Amino acid sequence: MKAGVLVAAPCFAFGVAVAFGATFVGGSVSAVEAPRPVRDVYLSDCAVCHGADGRGTPEGPSLLKVGAAAIDYWVSTGRMPLPPGHHGIRIDRRPPKYPRSEIDALVRYVAALTGGGPPIPRVSTVGANVAEGGVQYRLNCAACHSWAGNGGALANREAPALYASTPTQIAEAVRTGPDPMPAFGTAAITDTQLNDLVAYIETLDHPDDRGGNPLWHAGPLAEGAAGIVLGLGAIILATRLIGTRT
Numbered sequence: 001m002k003a004g005v006l007v008a009a010p011c012f013a014f015g016v017a018v019a020f021g022a023t024f025v026g027g028s029v030s031a032v033e034a035p036r037p038v039r040d041v042y043l044s045d046c047a048v049c050h051g052a053d054g055r056g057t058p059e060g061p062s063l064l065k066v067g068a069a070a071i072d073y074w075v076s077t078g079r080m081p082l083p084p085g086h087h088g089i090r091i092d093r094r095p096p097k098y099p100r101s102e103i104d105a106l107v108r109y110v111a112a113l114t115g116g117g118p119p120i121p122r123v124s125t126v127g128a129n130v131a132e133g134g135v136q137y138r139l140n141c142a143a144c145h146s147w148a149g150n151g152g153a154l155a156n157r158e159a160p161a162l163y164a165s166t167p168t169q170i171a172e173a174v175r176t177g178p179d180p181m182p183a184f185g186t187a188a189i190t191d192t193q194l195n196d197l198v199a200y201i202e203t204l205d206h207p208d209d210r211g212g213n214p215l216w217h218a219g220p221l222a223e224g225a226a227g228i229v230l231g232l233g234a235i236i237l238a239t240r241l242i243g244t245r246t
């Protein structure tokens with residue numbers, strides 16, 4: 001009997017240790033999940049709406065020949081994958097669902113599946129002409145995104161602010177024209193002008209506010225009005241202080 005306990009106890013302890021060890025190993029294995037093969041990501045997150053072959057379904061348009069630039073724009077700005085049931089509502093920028101490496105793999109996979117279309121544009125702002133970029137911006141973009149890049153109202157939807165966009169996303173938007181924004185080809189904006197434009201938009205992220213308070217970049221009218229009100233107020237105050245009552 002005693003001998004039985006003496007044998008059983010270490011056996012039990014060993015058994016418990018093995019069991020715990022197994023759960024521990026099991027736990028750590030599932031915690032460091034191996035990255036899903038990109039085809040599985042597409043089939044589980046995109047195919048419901050765009051079809052397993054990318055030719056579209058009633059829930060989402062065909063992606064045939066849509067091109068890497070558009071795929072990267074929609075996925076890296078978090079607009080895709082669209083949550084189910086959101087078809088037909090306004091699609092806004094959100095934090096991207098995947099890490100950068102998975103986005104790259106997905107873009108390559110979907111671009112190969114659907115063929116053709118513009119590649120991701122290469123942008124470089126090294127040596128760019130910011131002043132020329134400003135000219136292009138006011139000519140082509142300010143009407144919708146406002147002169148300060150903080151977005152603006154359109155007839156049926158708002159043009160978003162540009163502060164969150166990376167240089168590549170700006171170039172992708174310009175070249176692919178995410179509806180209702182028009183696409184600008186190289187005839188309208190050359191690659192050099194696109195670099196200038198991106199460099200200019202980057203300066204809007206950190207505006208060089210000369211001459212005091214920027215007043216939320218509301219524009220010259222608001223600034224003028226504030227100037228008049230504050231300026232007049234100061235003059236009246238000064239007159240009252242230096243003047244004497246009779």
Ligand code: HEC
Nearest residue numbers: 045046049059060061070071074080081082083084085179
């Ligand atoms: C719930 C449905 C749904 C899911 C899931 C979904 N999409 Fe979409 N997708 C749409 C709809 C609807 C549009 C059209 C949006 C518009 O034009 O306003 C669209 C547009 C796009 C576009 C732009 C097409 C064009 O012609 O410019 C791309 C690229 C895209 N989706 C890629 C993806 C990828 C990649 C995934 C998976 C990571 C995905 N989508 C998941 C519904 C979906």
Ligand code: HEC
Nearest residue numbers: 077093140141144158159160165169170173178179180181
């Ligand atoms: C007719 C109005 C219009 C014009 C002109 C226009 N845009 Fe847009 N732009 C939009 C709208 C609307 C969207 C949102 C599209 C979407 O939901 O994907 C947008 C989206 C963008 C985005 C993506 C922002 C984000 O939230 O990620 C960038 C970047 C951009 N535009 C840059 C430009 C630049 C640069 C120009 C000038 C060359 C320009 N746009 C001209 C209306 C316009």
